[in-house]
Amino acid sequence: MDVIDLRDFYGRPLGRVAQHHIARRVEQIWPDVRGLNVLGLGFATPYLAPFVGKAERTIGLMPARQGVMQWPANGKCLTGLVDERELPLPDESMDRVLLVHGLEASESKRGLLRQIWRVLAPGGRLLIVVPNRRGLWARREATPFGHGQPFSRSQITQLLRESMFSPSDWEVALFVPPFDWRPLLRSASAWERAGHMLWPRFSGVIMVEATKQIYAATPLPASRKMKSRVRAIAPLPTPAPAPARAVLPEDGD
Template structure:
């Protein structure tokens, strides 16, 4: 079940949400440091993390699931968001170079269909980046945040999900080690929490981030032996001598 778009907006408007956005955006920037000339799509509620790509990417759009709702983004200028069916993304085949999935996987009721749609719209050599709540982290246990809604994931579960939907993981990262508490000392020391967490508590991050590329399989050629056998089976065969005489009598 997707979290309502108004609740998502309100979360990112609060200090805790602003800290989460800063920490995750920093990690996304390390994974995708240069998107000049690329087409970037955000699926789920990814708009808080798309702003750094504006003015750098050739095209940036936000796709928001119908079950969640849609908000206009950005606040100024032409709106770049639209409401979509996650199982039928209205984009041409191989039209996106990067797809960022945030607050989309854990609430989806059609994960397989959504992943296949992402595979379809990604260009050859394109990359998918998933930001998912960590099953072992504190954030997945806090229902007051969007990371505590829906299904959290472990690294092995995400790996299996990639394999089942024709993606190959290329990079793993973690983020969000500060406790999900609206307490100023914690929020002010979020940077320290990140440094210590990356050094000591990587399994207990708030989110797991996996970058993946699409797998493209070539058609498997048919074995020559099997093909020759089928050709022989379809080749005309002579009528036996006794049957030839019977066949002429029947015709006369």
């Protein structure tokens, strides 16, 4: 979905309900951002408003495939259009990164996560919101969560570890069925409470907070290791002895 589709979704009653319940969980995970630099990636602007004025700096970057829109509507624009594989930010410049409507639609998931790893400061936190493979929202194409690749908890864990992140906290949200039926939406809070207690595995989205592994190293491929070993232990040929030079008699001998 492009930026216009995403904007229109969050302008509908169902989108406002989704925004409300996901934003509550985001604020519970990050209750205090004073003095921190906060980056929103993907289409994270519906969830960045609570951080403006509290964080030291709040910006939103949107991938080129998706498009970009001005945010906030009034005042200085805090958004930009970027290549997700080359974020235009200095190393270790962000303390919090919120990734929404980004990972599931990315064509280079590991490349995106490595860029986030680069710009995230030591001790910084990454919070990812992705569609739950088991939930109803991933099966409903009328919402943004029904597009791209949904994830299970084990899948997102493996992807994070391969990208040098360690999952540290988990949350779930969106248990109300994804339909624009007003009587259903009015009871969304009751659905959320019941879902957390009775069927947490079937939430609409999975939210995972992760920290960067500072001392992780990319292992050398096995083929390169073997070649290096062969070069290290291969004996060098012994130089052949120089041929004996003939001694010519001098004049008078």
